[in-house]
Amino acid sequence: MWLLNSSIGRKLIMSLSGIFLILFLLFHASMNVAAVFSEEAYNAICGFLGANWYAVAGTLVLAAGFMIHIVYAIWLTLQNRRARGRKRYAVNVRPKGVEWASQNMFVLGLIVLCFLGLHFTQFWYKMMFAELTGHHEVELGGAIVSAHDGAAFIRYYFSNIIVVALYLVWYAALWFHLTHGFWSALQTVGWNNTVWLKRWQVIANIFATLICAAFAFVTVFFYLESIL
Amino acid sequence: MDKNINITLKVWRQKGPKEKGAFETYKLNDVSQGSSFLEMLDVLNEQLIREGKEPVAFDHDCREGICGMCSLYINGHPHGPDSAVTTCQLHMRKFSDGATITVEPWRSAGFPVIRDLMVDRYAYDKIIQAGGFVSVNTGGVPDANAIPISKKDADLAMDAAACIGCGACAAACKNGSAMLFISAKVSQLALLPQGRTEASRRVKAMIAKMDELGFGNCTNTRSCEVECPKEVSISNIARLNREFIVAKLQD
Structure with missing residues (x-):
């Protein structure tokens, strides 16, 4: 199967799974912004995405997308290290025109993944997972809240400055990962040329900034609301 | 001075x-x-x-x-x-x-x-031998201008053909990928009507050889094009990806 045993095939899978995850991020960021304007609307989305069959199915597809992206990242990185050879250069310079993010995608991805673990224990585990195991109310900072009350979760976690700082670091790593990942995915699909290369890079920067700014805006908004 | x-x-x-x-x-x-x-x-x-x-x-x-x-x-x-x-x-x-x-x-x-600073770059020759050519029957030489080619394509093919196969791309690449070299060799022929006939066979054979020889997977860092002595563009890599994916989907 050429998708598995050719380098371009493996890269194609990496690129398509990446684009899929980018689309998910777009959805997630839009959903979060809703919380700023109406907590009822946000909770309605949380309810909709609770332990319903379609939400669980969607989560499984999403998890598969993540797994494919991660497994392929590890596989490709190991292959690339082998291809580099055992001897390394004594002098290493990052040439002008090479983005820092492009050479550190694996590390950036690892950082994003670690914070994803934190995010899952804070939100998903107490929301969808709790509901799946039959608990409709969960304990959150001493209070008992509904597993659908996403706004309560946001208000609780984002009132803690350390959590807020950690999330902002997460968004920064994500920003770097996306600025390269976005245009790189399109290059791998082959949808690129000398003119579009510059355009995709600009679009990638704008897109990554919008998504990360939306996430950061919600985080900071709820922190400020908690202290004011 | x-x-x-x-x-x-x-x-x-x-x-x-x-x-x-x-x-x-x-x-x-x-x-x-x-x-x-x-x-x-x-x-x-x-x-x-x-x-x-x-x-x-x-x-x-x-x-x-x-x-x-x-x-x-x-x-x-x-x-x-x-x-x-x-x-x-x-x-x-x-x-x-x-x-x-x-x-x-x-x-x-x-x-x-x-030895010392000399390396074995025969791998690049093997990739060329796998498909980086146009098969012709010898005989009368056809008129060079008999097949019209647009100026844009001729220029792009010429830019790709500037590749001298020195190996700087793979040497510069943190992934040890030879994609810029192969993309130049695929592009210089894929852009011209004479090279189209064997385009899909060529790209599949050359990529298969590249993978077999253990070169890495491209992650688009662009180190190759920045260090290339002939300034071959990574837009050739996009064309290579395109050619390869289309050829595989046609199978």
Whole structure:
């Protein structure tokens, strides 16, 4: 199967799974912004995405997308290290025109993944997972809240400055990962040329900034609301 | 104004493919800044021979930037710190008095070291042999202008054909990927009607050979195009991806 045993095939899978995850991020960021304007609307989305069959199915597809992206990242990185050879250069310079993010995608991805673990224990585990195991109310900072009350979760976690700082670091790593990942995915699909290369890079920067700014805006908004 | 400079060279010395290598430091005085980098190495070798030591082995041939034989990873850059030149076109005026210059061979699993600064780049020839050609029946030579080709395509094909197969792309790549080389060799033919006939067979064969030889997977860092002495663009890699994916989907 050429998708598995050719380098371009493996890269194609990496690129398509990446684009899929980018689309998910777009959805997630839009959903979060809703919380700023109406907590009822946000909770309605949380309810909709609770332990319903379609939400669980969607989560499984999403998890598969993540797994494919991660497994392929590890596989490709190991292959690339082998291809580099055992001897390394004594002098290493990052040439002008090479983005820092492009050479550190694996590390950036690892950082994003670690914070994803934190995010899952804070939100998903107490929301969808709790509901799946039959608990409709969960304990959150001493209070008992509904597993659908996403706004309560946001208000609780984002009132803690350390959590807020950690999330902002997460968004920064994500920003770097996306600025390269976005245009790189399109290059791998082959949808690129000398003119579009510059355009995709600009679009990638704008897109990554919008998504990360939306996430950061919600985080900071709820922190400020908690202290004011 | 060019003047004479004193430099310190840190050169990778390795007796053979299986031997363990190490850096040796040499002092070289009164090097003309008007000389080329390879002429400077010639001077170093004369000095080493006079001292009864083994001269440094390095690849070179035409010394005018078209054969693709010279290599050398100089101060962290394939073909040295200058842009769009090969090592033989690099001049000592790019270095200042008292400079320490580190010279390493290409480092990539696809290019094993033969001796000192010489590496085995036969892998690139194998990839070309796998499909980087146009099959023709010999006979009467057709008129070159019989097939109309747009100026844009002709220019793009010519830009791709500028690749001299020196290996700087794979040497510069943190993934040890040879994609820029293969994309140039695929593009120069895929863009022209004469090359279209065998386009899908060619791209599949060349990528299969590249993977078989153990080159890495491209992650679009762009180091290759930045370091390429012929400034081959990574838009060729996009074309290669396109050609390959379309060819595989057609199967």
